[in-house]
Amino acid sequence: MYKNFLTKLPIRVIAASVGGLLVYQKVGEISEQPLSAAGLNYSRRFYPASSEYPDLTRNRNIMARNLTQDLYARLRDRRTPNGFTVDNAIQPGVDNSGTYAFTGIVAGDEESYVVFRELFDKVILEKHGYKPDQVHPTDLDASKIQNAQLDPEYVLSIRLRVIRNIKGYCLPSFCTRGERRDIENIIVKALYSLKDLNGTYYALKELSQDEETSLANKEIYMNRPYHPNDLSANLGKDWPDARGIWLNHDRTLAAFVNRRDHVVLSLMDRSSDLGASFTKFVDFVKKFEDQVVAQKWKLMHNKHLGYVTTDPKNLGTTLKLTVRVNLPNLCHDSRLSAILKILNLSQSFKLIGDNFDIDEPVDKGDTTHSVAEISSKITLGKSEVEITQAFIQSINKLIEVEKIVANGGQLDEFLYPK
Numbered sequence: 001m002y003k004n005f006l007t008k009l010p011i012r013v014i015a016a017s018v019g020g021l022l023v024y025q026k027v028g029e030i031s032e033q034p035l036s037a038a039g040l041n042y043s044r045r046f047y048p049a050s051s052e053y054p055d056l057t058r059n060r061n062i063m064a065r066n067l068t069q070d071l072y073a074r075l076r077d078r079r080t081p082n083g084f085t086v087d088n089a090i091q092p093g094v095d096n097s098g099t100y101a102f103t104g105i106v107a108g109d110e111e112s113y114v115v116f117r118e119l120f121d122k123v124i125l126e127k128h129g130y131k132p133d134q135v136h137p138t139d140l141d142a143s144k145i146q147n148a149q150l151d152p153e154y155v156l157s158i159r160l161r162v163i164r165n166i167k168g169y170c171l172p173s174f175c176t177r178g179e180r181r182d183i184e185n186i187i188v189k190a191l192y193s194l195k196d197l198n199g200t201y202y203a204l205k206e207l208s209q210d211e212e213t214s215l216a217n218k219e220i221y222m223n224r225p226y227h228p229n230d231l232s233a234n235l236g237k238d239w240p241d242a243r244g245i246w247l248n249h250d251r252t253l254a255a256f257v258n259r260r261d262h263v264v265l266s267l268m269d270r271s272s273d274l275g276a277s278f279t280k281f282v283d284f285v286k287k288f289e290d291q292v293v294a295q296k297w298k299l300m301h302n303k304h305l306g307y308v309t310t311d312p313k314n315l316g317t318t319l320k321l322t323v324r325v326n327l328p329n330l331c332h333d334s335r336l337s338a339i340l341k342i343l344n345l346s347q348s349f350k351l352i353g354d355n356f357d358i359d360e361p362v363d364k365g366d367t368t369h370s371v372a373e374i375s376s377k378i379t380l381g382k383s384e385v386e387i388t389q390a391f392i393q394s395i396n397k398l399i400e401v402e403k404i405v406a407n408g409g410q411l412d413e414f415l416y417p418k
C-alpha cells in the first residue's frame, strides 16, 4: 500500500544518500539518473525489517550469532556516506554458515565500523575479546623482541604479513572500478619509489602464461577469489582488473594489490631467525607507508581499531606470523588442534600439500606430511612486538611438545594443567 501511494506521486524523491546527493525521478520515466549508484534496491524500503530479516537459524558464524531482529531493524536504513548498508555488510555470513570462528561480516569502507558499530562491536568482542572502549597499542620496535632465533632444526621458513588500506577510498568489497584503479596507482607508485628494493609489479591482467606458472610454482600467486565467503563479499568483482603482485628483486618481499584489502604486504624467508625477518619486514612496511604519505594520502587507522580492514578478524596490527615447522609426530596427532588452542595459535593449520581445517579431524594414518604451517591468532589489543614475542614463546613450546611426543612422553600435564 505504501509503495502504491508513493508511485502515485508525480515526483518520487529518493532522498536516501546516494553519495550524499538527492536524486529525483519522474514516475513512468526511465531515468538516466544513477538511482542505485550505491547498488541499493529501493524496493527494500517498502518492506518492514521483519520481512527483510535474514534467516540465520542454520548459520554458525559470529555475525549470525549476534544479529537480532531488533538490532537489524535499528541498522537497516542506515548508510555510510558512500552508501554501504548493513545488508551489504552481513551478506557473507547470511549466505554461508561458516565455522564458529568465521566473522561473517565485512566493512565496505572505514565508516562502516562507526555507522554499524552496534553490530561490529559485538563481532569484535567475540572474535578478539576486545571491548568498545579499549585503545589499541602500536609498537614496531624490533629491538625489544627477545630470543627471536627459533630452532632451525624445526623451523624451516617464516612469513609475516600486514594489511594496509588507504583512507578516503572504499574497501574492495564496495569500491568502484575507478576507485580500484586509483588505489592500484597509488600503491604501485609507492612501491616503485622504494628504489633499493628494485621491485617489479605484475598486473594480473598482463601476466603471460610463463610468468603466471612461475609465480604459482613459488606459491606467490593471487588466485581469483573462489571461496563462497569471498564471493558473497563481492571480492571477485571485475577480476583481474587493477589487481596485481609486486615482488622485490629476491622475491622475499611482496605486495598483493586489491584482493581482500587495498594491499597486503608480506615477507617470506627461508630462515628461522624471526628477529631478523621482523626487522627487515618493519623497515619495508614503514618505507612503504612513508611513500603513501608522500603522495598526500593517509592510511585507515585509528586509536581504537588500529589499522582498519575489510574483515574485522584482521583489525589492529593486521599482523599474521606464520612458520613452516617440522612436526613429524604432531602432524599425525589428533591432539594438535587442542595443543594449538592452549598455545593461543591459530587452530586452522595447513599440512604441506593438504589443507586441514579446524572442523576436520587429522587423519592419523596419513604419514605423508611432516611439516605444518602454523600461524598466530591475535591481531587486536596487543602491539606488534607483544604479538611477536608471544608467538616465539608458543612456537618454542610447540617444539618442546613435539619432542615429548617423539620420545613417547605423556602430555597430560600440558593438556590438562591442574
Ligand SMILES: Nc1ncnc2c1ncn2[C@@H]1O[C@H](COP(=O)(O)OP(=O)(O)OP(=O)(O)O)[C@@H](O)[C@H]1O
Pocket (backbone or CB within 6 Å): 157, 158, 159, 161, 219, 264, 268, 320, 322, 323, 324, 350, 373
Ligand atoms: N612460513 C611460510 N613458508 C612458506 N610459505 C608460507 C609460509 N606461511 C604461509 N605460506 C604460504 O603463503 C601463502 C599465503 O598464506 P595465507 O593463506 O596464510 O595468506 P594470508 O594473506 O595470510 O591469508 P588470510 O588473510 O586468508 O589469512 C600460502 O600459500 C601459504 O601456504
